[in-house]
Amino acid sequence: MRINSIAAALIASTLSAFFYPAAAPADARQETLLIVNELGPNSLDIHGVGANRPAYGVAWNCYDRLMTYGKLTLPGGSASYDYNKLEPELAESWQVAPDGLSATFKLRKDARFHDGAPVTAKDVKWSLDRALAMGGFPAFQMKAGSLEKPEQFVVLDEHTVRIDFPRKDKMTMPDLAVPVPSIYNSELAKKNATPDDPWAANWLKNNCAGGGAYKVTSWKPGQEIVFERYDGWKSGPLPKMKRIIVRDVPSAGNRRALLERGDADMSYDVPPKDAQELAKAGSKVNIVSQPVENATWYVGMNVVNPPFNNPKVRQAVAYAIPYDKIMDSAFYGRAVKLYGATSNEPASAVWPQPFAYRTDVAKAKALMKEAGMENGFETTLSFDLGQATISEPTAILLQEALAQIGIKTTINKIPGANWRSALLKKDMPLIINRFSGWLNYPEYFFYWTYHGQNAVFNTMSYQNPALDKFIDAARLDTDAKKYAADVKGFIALAAQDVPRVPIAQPYLDVAMQKNISGYTYWFHLQPDYRQLEKK
């Protein structure tokens, strides 16, 4: 019996360590914001190869751009960026040339990087050159705004830069305010460059050479990143929060528990079910929601191969999708419906907007018969495992519904790593996927997803010259009426031909404690710590 009691005593003493509540200095908590997210950054350098989305957030807070976007209050009372308004950040003023083919930026004279070095025109040129030279995503993003060659960036004097435009492109100025053209401390970076690595990619991956409102004080990849306010920041009002801790908590359940127990201040991109439940009255946590701009969840069909090369089959699928069930059980209502419109002729030139499909199995069966497919066929339904929270229930419901019109599907979950290469191969017949465009223009969305250039996001390999003509025209239109006609033109064609069936426009749900305020929605879907406040 004695051994027994010794064991009991041992267990009790270990357990007793367990019962004391955690204690941390109260004032440190007051000035610190603890954010729990699913995934942390894999690089501190947005230009680096393979930098992930959270890395964009690091760039946003630790680096400045020449300009930023204005802010507006949405009808629901929440704050959002205003993509129609550009505001000064590092540049205190700018002037677009009368011919519209260049812009001259005057830098703030008092702006300094984190190490105290002044921000000069040289740094701006070096940084923009770097965004192009590093290739891959940053270069692509620059080119989307006609920023294509280093010669376009001209240093006029220590505090003046001119950017030349090869053509009048309405995306050029907005593109200078996205996270990619962040301004780096070129002297510091060059000090850490090597002959093999002239742009200091290796060093900047782990070090921040910026002048933004926050400095990175510690970064443990895959675990935690800690930011501290840079008190010498001049590009805007000094942020309220002194310290930001962002922890990676992969389990959604744990993130929710941390929020509900008040241990975490904020969590970004909350899964729909949690958002729905936390948004209910009586919840201890606030949920701020915003439909993600220019984003859709959709069912895509590969139009190159039979049977989905037949528009009738695609329409049959569009009529078979159990939209309302998906809306309830996959999205928990945290999305805007993109189905059930009265007509496939759009009334306005906005995107996303609903198509005129709704669940109508009889009609779907009739369409299958018209297509000569009344006996149905077998195919594979694929989705990205990384998006399983929404895709998996959607896939199961879709599988069940398609079986009713004779389409037998096998569900194929593809691990995140493989998803990109699977998309590149363009051989999946039927997929559930999500796409969102940074720049909030319908033609930008359609250029990537429907245009005959067949970019990777045109997951259906859809090519239709008539639709391309509308997209190309809309990109260059200056006349508002003509522009609207072109946009409506390509939306109508997309609805009629349905290579992809939009289901819903998702919300970005952000959960925060009731004492947190100042949250602003940004197109890059990353948090902006500079406006946050804790009472």
Added chain:
Amino acid sequence: MARKPVWGTIFRRLLGALPSLAGVVVVTFILTRALPGDPAAFFAGAAATPEAVEEVRKQLGLDKNLAQQFLRYLSELAHGDLGQSLTTGQPVSTELVNRLPASLELTLFGLLLAAVVAIPLGVLAATRRDSWIDHVSRLITTAGVSLPVFFTGLLLIYIFYFKLGWAPSPMGRLDPYASAPATVTGFFIIDSLLARDLGLLTASLKQLLLPAITMAIFVMAPLARMTRAAMLTALSSDYTRTTRAMGLSRYTVVYRYALRNALLPVVTTLGMVFSFMLGANVLVEKVFSWPGIGAYAIEALVASDYAPVQGFVLTMAILYVLLNLVIDVLYSIIDPRMAAQ
């Protein structure tokens, strides 16, 4: 006199382990290359064109054939370079070194908890063989080993953190507002003791408890089972019978003589269980956001990130070999009869 054979044993064992290690290196290399997904496509970024993907492939050296890639990997390995993780962007060796203490601390603590419960349970079961205690002990430990660890972990979090609020948040090794002790061993318990920081010690102990219990529940069965068996053997052996015949009290017989003799096989089992736990804790680490090497390996595997997976497997294999070596050496020191074999 005992010295020399021990060194000889160590040398022979190390030499004997080399072929297995080589096998591990080759198998891991082939397996990771067979992973689906294309790291080049993954890292070329969202809107990459096929040409951009090719460019990244070249950058990563993936355009070479398998043999060339393997040779390159071997020569890097010879220089102690385990490569770079693409997902976290850090050298694999640094990350493994940083994360290994977290895994080891969790595993050792879990093992300690398991031993503290399982060994007395085994002793009791042996001394009261076929009594209700024996059956209950078998029932409980078997039930423990029958539970999937991720399920146990989640259940414990739900009850002790979410419902009762006794346990701290399952967010890794420390409360986010606390800062880690100065790194000496990398074990937070030891480092905070060295720093004489009692607050930090309790904080890290608290974080450790739930995941450690989760692991302990799973490994109690083999420990209790082995203790019971070893005790039964020891109790029925000649010398125990002799001591009993000499009129020593039952307590002395059981705890002074039998238990001491039974500990040898128990120690061996502890070693085996330890190496098993080190591999099995990938799931526990995932559930508790524990920044160990297991969680690191899972994420890398899902991202087709070769280097960390290879580094992780190699580290585990080396640990496994070393552990077995330590057990053998301990054995031959404790029990000279073994050294002679």
Added chain:
Amino acid sequence: MNAMFKHARYVLQENPLTLFAFGLFFFLVLLAAFGQVLAPYDPLASDTAVALQAPSLAHWFGTDQLGRDILSRVMTATRLDFAIALSAVALSFIIGSVLGCGAGFFGGGFERAVGRTADTIMAFPLFVLAMGIVAALGNSVANIVLATAVINLPFYIRVARTEASVLRNAEFIEAARLAGGGNARILALHIYPNILPPMMVQISLNMGWAILNAAGLSFIGLGVRPPTPEWGIMVAEGASYIITGEWWIALFPGAALMLAVFCFNLLGDGLRDLIDPRRRT
């Protein structure tokens, strides 16, 4: 034979847990055979109107996110889980016992090669090896079986090798050899049948482990394809609902999983008592 039965009765009487395990095993086998027929609902049919309902008279185990009946899914899953575990264990048993038996009997270079293979597999963190195999070859039931079989292989090789190397020098083998039996004949007729009893224990213990292994793979997303019901996947899917209070989604398949593994573990112990009372632990 009579003595064997007597012994069995004695063991079962002495050890009520083994009796219980046999009962449980019988029940689970029935469930695997008839679960699909007996299930009150279609395990794949969604009904979003009754999604996420707590256990009730209509749905004894409640419903999941898509309104599928959990009781029906748990019952139906029995067959697949048993099939995975059984085929994985059978595969590693056949390959492992033949290799191990040959290694123990012939010794020499063959024994070294087989031993090295087993050592190499053992030097891997086994679960991670299984993950790697499934990740590399793709998500399918066949690959889960293969991965589970590979990581179990060394245990069979070792048991078979030890037994065979002991038997090699046994008198009756010597007698068979003198009677003019060739190696193949001796192996097949005399050695192999005699290593089966100790292997049975290993099989039973491994069945439980195989089920756990498949569940762990599912938890990481490397499991069976949806919407097929499988205990591990159901626990993994239900795991995220535990925190929000919908405990039944994970609990019932988890309990079924535990019960099955538990049953095999107890059965393994019981078999050990029956087959080799001296080694009882």
